[in-house]
Amino acid sequence: MSKLSRRKLISTGLVAAAGASGVAVAAKLAERYGLIPPDAGGLYGAGETLTYAAQRLLTRRSLAREFARSQISKDPFANEVAPLGEGFQRLQEGAFADWRLAVDGMVARPASFSLAELKSFPCRTQITSVQCEEGWSYIAEWSGVPLSHILELVGALPQVRYVVYRSFQPDWWESIDMADALHPQTLVTHSMNGGELPVAFGGPLRLRVPRQLGYKNVKYITRLTLTDSLKRFGKGLGSASPESGYAWYAGI
């Protein structure tokens, strides 16, 4: 204890104060540049914020790996889904001619698109992998409308920061930030391996976000809502995933 001099106490105090204010400034800057995920509160907030911030600083524009046609999985595995119900079955019987994708929230021109309309829009085709958080994966060819094209059509307002997307399955909803929403590989997907997107794989419409895990790639999407804040949605944690204990950001 004798070694603990006054000078040492003061210098330690100064270093601690500098460290604390450094963290405070970093937090302010991170907030301002959108580097804090909506599920940053709680026990694991520090780790989530570090992952999300690091990847937004280092990988904002990087493209998900695209594969050769020969690498497409011969027998892809579709994860099990809860029964979709009679309403879905009726739409399926009508070849999804009545399926609509509504776009609302902070947009100049709210809209609702039919499957045929979406298929007439500019289309991008890419061979990417779906990675499940459990550890398995498959590669397929996906075709769809870049989400950025739809955001342009409806006139997304400049203050939009997130796109919330909902599924025909009511308790399955997600959201992504603008880095992913405007990313060229984020597709409102309607085709797989050259044919219609099978129901087991999310048909008629699935949002493919290939830089994030499977659970962000929601099947049967029906509605997009553009917003500047996720606080008003659900429990305010960003999506259904954190509400059931999973991270909102799944780029890992």
Add this chain to the structure above:
Amino acid sequence: MHNGRAIGTISLMTEILRPRHSGLVRVTHWLITISFLALLLSGVEILISHPRFYWGETGNVRTAPLFTLPIPASRSMVPTGYGYVLPDQNGWSRYLHFQSAWLAVWTGLLYLGFGFFKGHFRRNLLPALSDLSPRGLATAIGGHRLFKRPSEEDAWSYNVVQRLTYLLVIFVLFPLVIWTGLAMSPAVASAIPAAVTVLGGQQSARTIHFFVSGFLVLFLLVHVLMVCLAGFRNRVGAMITGRPTERMERT
């Protein structure tokens, strides 16, 4: 063999001048311990949701596995041969795994910086060239005294086998487990595709991650066993306070 009293006096003097383990080594040792145990627990929880391993880019229940662990799974769609499904713990396990990984990475960087700039690696871990000869290695292994307590003087320096093991853990196994972990991230793979392709694909990265983790667990077990054989209280005490707790016990 030695003049025990003279050596004892020298080591006692060294002990007063500098602790056995420097403060930074002690703090980073326990931070890595905490993060490694958390990574291990959460890693096992994540693993049991799909205890099958593959080689290449992709793999799922419809592709032939490289091997399957003979354990039950926490997901019903994985064929295991067990009639029951374990509870799903992936949510908190994944949160904990990545938070602990960050703790391990920051602690590791701090330790590396210290190790290089303060001469810790050069002084304490780099083996002498003469010890690396077959004869030197044979002596160290032969004299490793698995079931014999090392003398008090031995506790002040690492032998060549210890040095090589620590260097392997610090410079090969930890970097490899971090690399293969990052290679499983779709976002990291998008930024640095070569980090995945060099390993043979994302599923290969997962499989290598599993084996490297296994080697780290093996190291942990042997390390703890050796600490027990050498005198648990003394060695753990030295890693907490910097000085052996029962210094005079055996002199």
